[in-house]
Amino acid sequence: MTDLSHPRDAAHWPENPDAKLLERLVDTHAHPTDYKQFRVHKEQYRDYTASLALSKVSLSLTLYQTWGSLRRLLPKLASLG
Amino acid sequence: MDLRVLIQSFMSTLKSIIQAGTLRTLTSMAVLRIADLCRQVCAMSSHLHDQALVKQLYEEHPNKIIPAFGLHPWWSHHISFQPGDEPPSKQEHYARLFPSLYDAAKDSESDAMQTLLESFPEPTLMSTFLRERLRPLLLDHPNAMLGEVGLDRSFRIPYSQTDAKSDRSDFKQAKKFTNLKVPMEHQLQLLNIQIDLAFELNRNVSFHDVQAHGAVMDLLASLAKNSERWKRSTSRICLHSFGGSVDVIQRVTKHIDRQRIYFSFSTTINARLERLEELIRAVPDDRLLIESDYNDIRMNETRIWEILRVVCEAKSWSAEQAVSILQNNWNTFSTSDTL
Numbered sequence: 056m057t058d059l060s061h062p063r064d065a066a067h068w069p070e071n072p073d074a075k076l077l078e079r080l081v082d083t084h085a086h087p088t089d090y091k092q093f094r095v096h097k098e099q100y101r102d103y104t105a106s107l108a109l110s111k112v113s114l115s116l117t118l119y120q121t122w123g124s125l126r127r128l129l130p131k132l133a134s135l136g
Numbered sequence: 137m138d139l140r141v142l143i144q145s146f147m148s149t150l151k152s153i154i155q156a157g158t159l160r161t162l163t164s165m166a167v168l169r170i171a172d173l174c175r176q177v178c179a180m181s182s183h184l185h186d187q188a189l190v191k192q193l194y195e196e197h198p199n200k201i202i203p204a205f206g207l208h209p210w211w212s213h214h215i216s217f218q219p220g221d222e223p224p225s226k227q228e229h230y231a232r233l234f235p236s237l238y239d240a241a242k243d244s245e246s247d248a249m250q251t252l253l254e255s256f257p258e259p260t261l262m263s264t265f266l267r268e269r270l271r272p273l274l275l276d277h278p279n280a281m282l283g284e285v286g287l288d289r290s291f292r293i294p295y296s297q298t299d300a301k302s303d304r305s306d307f308k309q310a311k312k313f314t315n316l317k318v319p320m321e322h323q324l325q326l327l328n329i330q331i332d333l334a335f336e337l338n339r340n341v342s343f344h345d346v347q348a349h350g351a352v353m354d355l356l357a358s359l360a361k362n363s364e365r366w367k368r369s370t371s372r373i374c375l376h377s378f379g380g381s382v383d384v385i386q387r388v389t390k391h392i393d394r395q396r397i398y399f400s401f402s403t404t405i406n407a408r409l410e411r412l413e414e415l416i417r418a419v420p421d422d423r424l425l426i427e428s429d430y431n432d433i434r435m436n437e438t439r440i441w442e443i444l445r446v447v448c449e450a451k452s453w454s455a456e457q458a459v460s461i462l463q464n465n466w467n468t469f470s471t472s473d474t475l
């Protein structure tokens with residue numbers, strides 16, 4: 056359990072993120088739609104978009120923890136198709 | 137469910153989506169983790185084509201996503217400010233912005249430049265984007281910010297990604313960058329129009345400043361001194377992943393507008409700065425924010441946890457103390473209707 060009251064330094068910082076702390080914070084700047092694309096007006100980008108998604112899935116499939124999420128994702132993917 | 141059936145079902149569904157060629161696929165991947173996030177994320181738009189993606193992401197997760205709409209300086213060259221209803225021709229527009237590109241393209245040895253030129257899109261009139269996209273998006277989303285907008289003296293346009301052998305188009309993977317930089321006057325024109333709209337609609341701004349601290353300070357000082365809209369508005373400005381100096385922080389907080397301007401830090405961009413902790417210490421406690429500044433939502437928790445730790449060490453705060461202060465700062469930044 057995280058000691059919330061101790062002034063932080065490297066020696067006292069919890070190795071794992073503390074969900075109870077994180078849930079109170081707002082990420083004030085993020086790019087969850089993958090902004091670093093420079094030819095977004097091209098058809099290639101649209102093809103690439105799909106392949107990027109596929110590569111992400113392929114990577115995720117190698118992680119054991121992904122399977123629970125994958126089961127939850129299947130109905131959503133089916134509804135999109 | 138049998139593992140093989142599960143994989144086949146999944147891949148089959150994914151294939152049908154890919155074949156449909158829709159942009160929904162990418163956001164669906166983001167959805168996978170955004171749904172699991174325990175906190176809100178300000179999702180930035182950057183160019184003409186991702187405003188709709190951010191909108192869609194917000195609609196799927198209204199409690200997790202705070203949308204931000206606007207044009208980033210990296211794509212400012214796609215925009216024309218020509219008066220009237222018709223944009224200039226592609227050649228006219230890019231020749232005006234990048235005279236050296238056309239000179240090089242005439243050279244028979246400059247195939248790469250010619251390819252780059254051909255890869256640029258037809259220019260879009262700013263007046264059209266403003267009227268048909270940005271203003272309606274902000275009006276339709278009362279909690280939306282303007283972002284990401286700003287100035288960048290460092291960025292150079294990469295050669296065509298479509299020619300890259302790498303199958304990734306992340307700009308860091310690009311083999312070469314051109315020497316082309318979007319003129320500061322063009323970036324400023326785009327920025328001024330967008331900020332003016334944000335202030336008219338009382339929207340907060342997420343502000344990109346890379347090696348343009350002088351120009352940014354001049355702009356903010358001029359707005360604070362001369363703009364009636366600035367004076368009437370309750371908009372706040374977040375200088376995100378701030379990489380300036382202690383001197384700039386002091387100039388902003390003491391001489392420009394302490395109440396309106398916040399400083400946010402990320403490990404994604406700021407970790408490379410030796411003076412990061414010094415910068416964080418220089419920011420008044422009630423004007424400090426944190427961010428991931430990352431384009432993969434799966435890393436969100438890690439990035440936020442990292443910068444929280446840096447803030448705690450810089451300010452000698454406990455984790456609880458830091459979270460309380462940052463939480464309060466965000467509430468003031470995002471909801472207060474007075475300055």
